[in-house]
Amino acid sequence: MIIQPVLVVAAALFSLGIYGILVRRNAVMVLLSIELILNSVNINFIMFDTMLADTMMQGQIFTIFIITIAAAEVGIGLAIVLMLFRNRQTANINEFDLMKW
Amino acid sequence: MEIFEIVIYFILLGLLSTSIRVVTTSNVIHAAISLVFTLALTAVLFLMLSTEFVALVLVLVYIGAVIVLFLFGIMITRAPLGKNAELDNDKNKKLGALISGSIFFLFSYILINGFDGEVVITSGSSTELLGEILLSRFVFPFELVSFVLLAALIGGITLARKDEALIEEDQV
Numbered sequence: 001m002i003i004q005p006v007l008v009v010a011a012a013l014f015s016l017g018i019y020g021i022l023v024r025r026n027a028v029m030v031l032l033s034i035e036l037i038l039n040s041v042n043i044n045f046i047m048f049d050t051m052l053a054d055t056m057m058q059g060q061i062f063t064i065f066i067i068t069i070a071a072a073e074v075g076i077g078l079a080i081v082l083m084l085f086r087n088r089q090t091a092n093i094n095e096f097d098l099m100k101w
Numbered sequence: 102m103e104i105f106e107i108v109i110y111f112i113l114l115g116l117l118s119t120s121i122r123v124v125t126t127s128n129v130i131h132a133a134i135s136l137v138f139t140l141a142l143t144a145v146l147f148l149m150l151s152t153e154f155v156a157l158v159l160v161l162v163y164i165g166a167v168i169v170l171f172l173f174g175i176m177i178t179r180a181p182l183g184k185n186a187e188l189d190n191d192k193n194k195k196l197g198a199l200i201s202g203s204i205f206f207l208f209s210y211i212l213i214n215g216f217d218g219e220v221v222i223t224s225g226s227s228t229e230l231l232g233e234i235l236l237s238r239f240v241f242p243f244e245l246v247s248f249v250l251l252a253a254l255i256g257g258i259t260l261a262r263k264d265e266a267l268i269e270e271d272q273v
Contacts, residue, residue: 001106001220004213006146009113011208013120013139015201020124022197025190028174029129032136035167036120039143042159050150051218057231061239063155067162068246072253074167078174079260086263091178094190 006047013040027081027091031074038070105222109149115142127184129175137168150220154228 013036020033042063049059085091119142122135140163147156181187235243 001109001222003216003218003220005110005113007212007216008209009116011205011212012117014208015205016120016124018204019197019201022200023124023189023193025188026129026178028171028178029132029188031174032132032171033124035136035163036123036139039140042155043143043146046147046150046152046155047220050152050220050222051216053221053223056238057227057234060152060155060227060231061235064158064235065242065246067155067158068250071162071167072250074170075257076253076260078170079257081174082177082261085178 003047003051007044010040010043010047013037013043025092025094027084027093027096028078030093031077031081034073034077035070038066042066105149109146112142112146112149116146127188129181129185129188130172133168133171133175136171137164140164140168149222151223151227153226154231 017033017035017037017040020036021030024030024033045059045063045066049057049063052059081091084096088095116139119135119138123132123139126132126135140159144156144159144164147153147159
């Protein structure tokens with residue numbers, strides 16, 4: 001089985017995640033798009049791991065690490081969004097302009 | 102092997118359509134549910150590539166925990182459930198499509214020209230070997246990642262909770 005179609009679909013997931021980050025207005029939706037990007041990276045890691053048939057299985061191990069870091073990132077991110085919602089009564093990222101100039 | 106490839110192509114098609122739905126739907130709950138389908142199809146793809154432990158971790162951690170957290174976040178921040186035309190920033194749509202489209206074409210050009218490999222599917226479980234490698238060669242990063250997760254969860258709790266003592270002293 002050739003690997004290019006899977007890699008192209010992973011690139012498509014990555015760019016769709018970028019599109020979601022740029023376009024979405026709700027902060028939770030932005031975090032959702034970041035998950036799409038991490039998922040595309042996972043697909044690439046697993047694909048190259050199976051292609052190279054690495055005896056150390058580094059692709060799979062790094063995928064597990066990425067999944068763990070993604071869980072940590074979602075926990076922190078949602079806590080920050082909740083904090084902002086409590087202070088500003090909105091989850092709209094256009095309203096969070098305290099650090100803009 | 103022919104039927105295997107057909108199934109893989111169907112999974113890739115499903116991945117594309119569900120992930121497009123994640124970023125284009127105007128309903129926040131539908132976006133989260135579409136992400137569930139995207140992750141489930143990814144897990145099926147991993148299973149077909151005989152990396153079953155990663156597929157199980159994906160289902161348990163992502164679909165079991167992260168999506169539930171997202172649904173909580175959507176409900177708590179009182180995002181308007183149902184269709185919501187205000188969800189997308191229309192001003193950014195053209196620019197976003199341009200940037201993401203150029204990233205997609207650049208990546209696919211590089212990936213198509215740079216890598217031409219064949220995947221040989223080996224049947225059989227690799228979980229036992231994976232566990233041995235994870236706890237011997239990669240034991241230091243493993244412990245480091247678990248520490249990062251612990252720190253992140255404590256930080257999340259500290260950020261999200263109301264500090265009653267500070268509120269009473271008017272320090273917040």
